[in-house]
Amino acid sequence: MSSELEEYDHVRSKEQILNGEAPVGFVVSPTSTKVCNFAVFDYADEYVYEGQLLTIKHGGVKIIGLVTSLNAATRGATTDVLNYFSSIYGEIPQLEQNLKYGELRIYGKPAGPGVASITHPPKPCSPIYVASREDYRLLFKDPSREDEYFEIGRIRETDYPVEVDASAILRLGVGIFARIGMGKSVTAACFLVGLSSLSKKINVLVWDHTGEYATGNLGELCSRFEVLQSSELPVVPTDPSDLVKLLMLDVLPSQARKAVEVAADLFMMDFLAGEVGLDSKVFMNYVNDWLKEFYSKDQSSRTWSAAIEKRIRMLGSSFFNGSSIDEYSKVWRLVANRILVVDASQDSLEARQAKLGTIADLILKRRLPIHLVIDEAKNYIPETGGAYSQVLVGKPFLCLGKITSLSEEGRKFGANLTIINQRISRISKAVFSNLCTLFCGCLTAASDIGAIEGYTDFPEIKGILPRLGVGEFLVAGMATPIREPVCVSIDKGDIKLGYGRKTVFELHEEFAEGVARPEPS
Numbered sequence: 276m277s278s279e280l281e282e283y284d285h286v287r288s289k290e291q292i293l294n295g296e297a298p299v300g301f302v303v304s305p306t307s308t309k310v311c312n313f314a315v316f317d318y319a320d321e322y323v324y325e326g327q328l329l330t331i332k333h334g335g336v337k338i339i340g341l342v343t344s345l346n347a348a349t350r351g352a353t354t355d356v357l358n359y360f361s362s363i364y365g366e367i368p369q370l371e372q373n374l375k376y377g378e379l380r381i382y383g384k385p386a387g388p389g390v391a392s393i394t395h396p397p398k399p400c401s402p403i404y405v406a407s408r409e410d411y412r413l414l415f416k417d418p419s420r421e422d423e424y425f426e427i428g429r430i431r432e433t434d435y436p437v438e439v440d441a442s443a444i445l446r447l448g449v450g451i452f453a454r455i456g457m458g459k460s461v462t463a464a465c466f467l468v469g470l471s472s473l474s475k476k477i478n479v480l481v482w483d484h485t486g487e488y489a490t491g492n493l494g495e496l497c498s499r500f501e502v503l504q505s506s507e508l509p510v511v512p513t514d515p516s517d518l519v520k521l522l523m524l525d526v527l528p529s530q531a532r533k534a535v536e537v538a539a540d541l542f543m544m545d546f547l548a549g550e551v552g553l554d555s556k557v558f559m560n561y562v563n564d565w566l567k568e569f570y571s572k573d574q575s576s577r578t579w580s581a582a583i584e585k586r587i588r589m590l591g592s593s594f595f596n597g598s599s600i601d602e603y604s605k606v607w608r609l610v611a612n613r614i615l616v617v618d619a620s621q622d623s624l625e626a627r628q629a630k631l632g633t634i635a636d637l638i639l640k641r642r643l644p645i646h647l648v649i650d651e652a653k654n655y656i657p658e659t660g661g662a663y664s665q666v667l668v669g670k671p672f673l674c675l676g677k678i679t680s681l682s683e684e685g686r687k688f689g690a691n692l693t694i695i696n697q698r699i700s701r702i703s704k705a706v707f708s709n710l711c712t713l714f715c716g717c718l719t720a721a722s723d724i725g726a727i728e729g730y731t732d733f734p735e736i737k738g739i740l741p742r743l744g745v746g747e748f749l750v751a752g753m754a755t756p757i758r759e760p761v762c763v764s765i766d767k768g769d770i771k772l773g774y775g776r777k778t779v780f781e782l783h784e785e786f787a788e789g790v791a792r793p794e795p796s
C-alpha cells in the first residue's frame with residue numbers, strides 16, 4: 276500500500292491539518308498546469324474554503340494554489356471518485372465520507388518571493404494540504420528587502436500574517452473597493468499605520484473627504500502624523516481653461532474669447548511662477564492687452580473690456596482674492612517625512628475639488644515624490660462616459676484631468692495614488708487601469724465584478740467577491756509577489772476612524788437633542 280494512503284487512514288487533529296502535516300484532500304482528474312479539481316475529506320471539511328491557499332505534493336515537489344470554488348457533491352459522484360481512488364491505491368479510506376469538490380487555481384512552486392510556474396500538471400490522487408506558515412512567508416517576502424514590508428492582516432481563517440510591499444504601494448498605486456461599510460477606510464488607515472512604522476522617510480498625503488481620518492485616533496497610532504484643515508488653503512486655478520470656465524468667459528463670441536484665452540494662458544503661467552497674485556486688476560491688464568491686439572482696428576476692445584470686467588466682479592470674488600500659489604508650500608512642509616491628513620470636510624464640494632486638483636497638479640508639475648490617498652474618490656475622478664455622466668456632482672473638471680495625469684506620469688518620480696471608492700464602475704477607467712494593486716472587498720454589482728474580472732484575468736473571482744465579510748479583501752497585484760488574488764482579513768487593531776467612534780443611536784440622539792423642542796408629555 277502507498278505510504279501516501281496511510282496518511283488518510285485516520286482522522287487527524289486540527290493542529291496537524293492547519294500545520295500542513297495531514298492532508299485535507301486529494302487531486303481528482305483531469306488536471307492541467309493551471310487548474311485542477313480536488314476533493315476534500317470529511318474530517319477536513321471545516322478547514323477548507325474558497326479563497327484559501329492549498330499545497331499539492333507531487334513527485335517531491337510542492338505546488339501552491341488557490342481554492343476558487345467548493346461544492347458539496349452528489350453521492351454518485353462521491354462513490355465514483357472513491358472507486359477511482361481505490362482503483363489506484365487498492366483500498367478506499369472511508370467509503371461513507373461526504374466529500375466536497377472544488378477547483379484549485381494553480382500558482383506554481385513557491386519561489387521566495389512569488390512562484391515559479393510548473394511544467395507538468397499534478398498527478399491525480401496527489402495529496403493536498405493546507406498551506407503552511409512557511410509557504411506563505413516564501414510567497415510574500417523578498418528576503419533582500421526585509422524592511423520594505425508591513426503587515427496588514429492575516430490570510431483569512433488562519434493566523435498567517437500577510438505583509439505588503441510598501442515600495443509597490445507607494446510607487447505603483449493601489450485601489451481599495453468594496454460596498455459601503457465593508458472596511459475600506461479602515462484598510463486605508465491600516466496602510467497609514469503600516470507605512471508610518473517603516474524605518475524609511477516617506478511622504479503620504481491623505482485627502483480626507485469626510486474628516487474621518489483627521490478625527491479618528493490615527494494620531495496616536497502613527498508616528499509622524501499631522502492634520503491640516505483644507506480651509507487654510509486658497510482656491511487657486513492652476514489651469515487657464517479652469518479660469519475661463521469658472522468665470523464663464525467661454526460663452527463670449529470667438530474674437531473676445533480668444534483674447535481671454537490667450538490672456539488666461541499667460542496670466543496663469545506668470546501666476547504659477549509666483550510673479551503675479553490672484554488680483555482681478557492684474558488679470559484685466561492681460562485681458563486688455565490681448566483685446567487690443569484682436570480688435571486693433573475698431574473700438575470694440577473697450578466695450579468687451581468693460582463687459583469682462585463686470586463679469587469678473589460678479590463671479591470672480593472667490594478666487595481673485597489676492598492669494599498666491601505659495602500658500603500650498605505649507606502642504607509640502609507638513610507632508611515631508613509624515614502622514615499628512617488634509618481634513619476637507621469643512622469646504623464646499625467645489626472648493627474641495629479645486630484644492631485637490633491644485634495639489635495633484637503641483638505634485639505633477641514640480642515632480643514631488645508624494646503618495647496621495649483619495650477616499651470617496653467618485654467625487655474627484657468620476658467616470659464621465661456613459662450613463663454615469665448624469666450623476667456627476669460639483670465641478671469634477673477642476674481635478675479629474677490633473678489626477679488622471681498624476682496617475683499616468685507620477686510613478687516616474689515616485690508619486691502615486693491610493694484610490695478608495697464603493698463602486699469601481701463609477702470612477703474614471705483611465706485612473707483605475709493604472710492602479711497596480713487592488714484590494715477588493717464585498718462587491719455585488721455586476722458592472723463592478725466585471726471590472727475586476729477584466730483587471731485580474733481571473734474569472735472565478737465573481738463567486739468569491741459577493742461573499743466576503745467586513746474587513747475581508749481579495750488582494751491582487753504588485754504589492755504581493757503572487758500576481759493573483761489571496762484572501763486577507765484586515766487587522767483593524769486599535770484603529771478608530773471619526774464616525775466609527777459613535778453608534779448610530781448616539782449620532783441620532785445628538786441631533787435630536789441639538790434641535791431640542793419640548794417633548795410631548
Ligand SMILES: Nc1ncnc2c1ncn2[C@@H]1O[C@H](COP(=O)(O)OP(=O)(O)O)[C@@H](O)[C@H]1O
Nearest residue numbers: 455456457458459460461745746765766767775
Ligand atoms: N478589518 C476590520 N475588522 C473588523 N471590523 C472592521 C474592519 N474594517 C472595518 N470594520 C468595521 O466596519 C465599520 C466600517 O468600516 P469603514 O472602513 O468605515 O467602511 P467603508 O470605508 O468601507 O465604508 C468600521 O466602523 C468598523 O467597525
Ligand SMILES: [Mg+2]
Nearest residue numbers: 459460461650
Ligand atoms: Mg469609508
